[in-house]
Amino acid sequence: MNRKHLISPKSQDKLFKIFAALCTGLVLLTLLVLLIDIGIKGIQRINWSFFTNLPSRHPEESGIYTALAGMVGLLFFTVIIALPIGILSGIYLQEYGKRNKLAKFIEINISNLAGVPSVIYGILGLQLFVRTAGFGNSILSGALTLALLIMPVIIVSTREAIKAVPDSLREASFGLGATKWQTVRRVVLPASFGGILTGIILSTSRAIGETAPLIVVGALAYVPFVPEGPMDQYTSLPIQIFNWTSRPQQGFVVNAAAGIIVLLLFTFILNGTAIYLRNRWYKKTAI
Amino acid sequence: MVQKDSYITEGSPYGIYKLRVEGLNLYYGTKQALKDISIKIAPNTVTAFIGPSGCGKSTFLRCFNRMNDLIENVTITGSVMVDDIDIYKNMIDVYQYRKKIGMVFQKPNPFPKSIFENVAFGLRINGESSKSVLQGIVESALRQAALWEEVKDNLNKSALTLSGGQQQRLCIARAIAVKPSVLLMDEPASSLDPISTAKIEELIYQLKDQFTIVIVTHNMQQAARVSDKTAFFYLGELIEFDKTDKIFTNPSKEATQNYITGRFG
Ligand SMILES: Nc1ncnc2c1ncn2[C@@H]1O[C@H](COP(=O)(O)OP(=O)(O)OP(=O)(O)O)[C@@H](O)[C@H]1O
Numbered sequence: 393m394n395r396k397h398l399i400s401p402k403s404q405d406k407l408f409k410i411f412a413a414l415c416t417g418l419v420l421l422t423l424l425v426l427l428i429d430i431g432i433k434g435i436q437r438i439n440w441s442f443f444t445n446l447p448s449r450h451p452e453e454s455g456i457y458t459a460l461a462g463m464v465g466l467l468f469f470t471v472i473i474a475l476p477i478g479i480l481s482g483i484y485l486q487e488y489g490k491r492n493k494l495a496k497f498i499e500i501n502i503s504n505l506a507g508v509p510s511v512i513y514g515i516l517g518l519q520l521f522v523r524t525a526g527f528g529n530s531i532l533s534g535a536l537t538l539a540l541l542i543m544p545v546i547i548v549s550t551r552e553a554i555k556a557v558p559d560s561l562r563e564a565s566f567g568l569g570a571t572k573w574q575t576v577r578r579v580v581l582p583a584s585f586g587g588i589l590t591g592i593i594l595s596t597s598r599a600i601g602e603t604a605p606l607i608v609v610g611a612l613a614y615v616p617f618v619p620e621g622p623m624d625q626y627t628s629l630p631i632q633i634f635n636w637t638s639r640p641q642q643g644f645v646v647n648a649a650a651g652i653i654v655l656l657l658f659t660f661i662l663n664g665t666a667i668y669l670r671n672r673w674y675k676k677t678a679i
Numbered sequence: 680m681v682q683k684d685s686y687i688t689e690g691s692p693y694g695i696y697k698l699r700v701e702g703l704n705l706y707y708g709t710k711q712a713l714k715d716i717s718i719k720i721a722p723n724t725v726t727a728f729i730g731p732s733g734c735g736k737s738t739f740l741r742c743f744n745r746m747n748d749l750i751e752n753v754t755i756t757g758s759v760m761v762d763d764i765d766i767y768k769n770m771i772d773v774y775q776y777r778k779k780i781g782m783v784f785q786k787p788n789p790f791p792k793s794i795f796e797n798v799a800f801g802l803r804i805n806g807e808s809s810k811s812v813l814q815g816i817v818e819s820a821l822r823q824a825a826l827w828e829e830v831k832d833n834l835n836k837s838a839l840t841l842s843g844g845q846q847q848r849l850c851i852a853r854a855i856a857v858k859p860s861v862l863l864m865d866e867p868a869s870s871l872d873p874i875s876t877a878k879i880e881e882l883i884y885q886l887k888d889q890f891t892i893v894i895v896t897h898n899m900q901q902a903a904r905v906s907d908k909t910a911f912f913y914l915g916e917l918i919e920f921d922k923t924d925k926i927f928t929n930p931s932k933e934a935t936q937n938y939i940t941g942r943f944g
Pocket residue numbers: 707712730731732733734735736737738739750
């Protein structure tokens with residue numbers, strides 16, 4: 393016999409749908425309002441000179457040239473430091489490491505590291521790279537700090553991606569006489585590439601937006617030149633935006649909004665590329 | 680054991696055994712999974728391993744290509760001789776050795792690569808990169824596996840687009856492309872429909888000319904159809920090993936009789 397419901401299952405279903413739609417709508421609306429607000433404020437400032445001008449005391453003449461160059465340089469060094477170490481650690485821990493207490497301990501701690509507030513990394517970077525290693529407030533110090541920050545994310549996502557590769561594929565490879573390394577390189581990594589790539593991109597997006605640790609390791613707010621090497625001083629777009637928002641003049645607030653638009657575009661393009669690459673990869677490998 | 684000398688030389692023109700196991704014991708940790716197994720298998724024969732679930736058929740099969748090495752805490756004593764070489768003596772290069780032993784698994788496990796790359800895999804890891812050599816071998820392996828006609832126009836399509844039966848034949852092609860001399864098959868047809876199963880059985884019959892085949896199966900009819908000799912395992916022991924006809928019509932052990940008539944297992 394049918395139990396009597398206060399509300400029939402069908403309308404329950406409907407109610408839940410409406411509720412979920414409302415929640416999603418609220419989030420989207422907030423985001424939209426923010427974007428529109430920034431868009432209206434900032435779009436007027438976006439023109440060619442905004443990208444090519446150096447920072448200046450006059451908001452209308454100020455540009456993000458150095459900040460953009462600093463950010464690209466910073467990201468470049470962050471990625472070339474963090475990627476190989478992160479991916480290789482992930483591969484080692486998942487494919488080669490023994491399953492024992494030590495492995496468990498390391499595993500838990502890496503996951504914990506991924507959750508440590510970024511300013512803590514800044515303090516670590518300040519002591520380790522800026523002072524002890526003597527790199528000063530250079531791009532290298534910043535990149536090393538950001539690399540530390542995103543490495544746990546890369547390690548964890550690499551491991552997850554590798555874990556998802558079924559053992560039957562490894563057995564097939566070993567059965568054909570492949571060595572461990574051949575199996576990893578020709579079977580495990582290609583099959584997990586999509587997942588690894590997602591981790592890389594997500595962590596890079598995280599690195600782009602980071603401001604706090606960079607302030608601690610001494611990214612400068614005012615840099616009237618473009619960094620030419622890893623040992624140069626630098627600023628980065630989030631730092632520049634942060635700096636502009638703290639100025640009293642309305643013109644700088646407009647500049648900050650324009651900077652945010654550029655930063656957002658950067659992130660969107662990055663994530664978009666990741667999604668595109670990943671989908672293409674999945675299509676090729678999994679039907 | 681039960682072998683009679685008149686049987687063990689049959690099917691082997693020179694009286695040499697392809698596979699010879701003596702006093703093999705295998706432990707998973709402290710749990711003994713194989714108990715004092717001895718068996719001799721002649722070249723170019725099909726041997727079926729039968730027995731109830733968990734009796735150690737897969738474990739034993741995996742001893743022939745040292746796949747149990749991949750599992751931690753496995754201890755093996757006794758000897759497994761392939762072409763009169765003891766494969767558990769440390770001198771042999773296990774990776775080189777595995778190339779001589781093809782393996783087909785219960786569930787088809789093609790790589791998420793193209794059909795071509797699946798079959799070419801074993802050659803590529805051997806360092807073969809000449810396109811024409813690869814093409815030649817891929818084609819002949821696919822022909823041998825009776826799959827060529829179905830896939831010849833789609834060699835670059837993902838292997839995962841094939842049906843289960845086609846995937847299993849692809850796995851067979853992949854295994855034989857490296858020209859092994861032994862083919863180990865662990866319930867190769869158990870996840871397939873009757874038509875695909877019939878195709879695989881037909882294939883086994885034809886491959887016998889070139890390979891020594893060992894097949895694990897739960898299907899009595901299949902064992903009777905494809906194999907020359909049958910080994911019956913029970914609780915980690917080899918109970919009886921004899922000509923397939925004899926095992927299925929007039930086994931010497933009561934346990935075998937009970938199993939094939941379906942009284943347990
Ligand atoms: N990796 C392992 N670790 C520990 N014990 C195992 C492992 N693999 C198998 N065993 C045990 O060894 C025994 C034999 O297993 P095996 O898989 O060889 O049986 P099988 O005859 O192939 O069974 P089935 O017909 O179900 O495939 C079983 O008791 C099983 O639980």
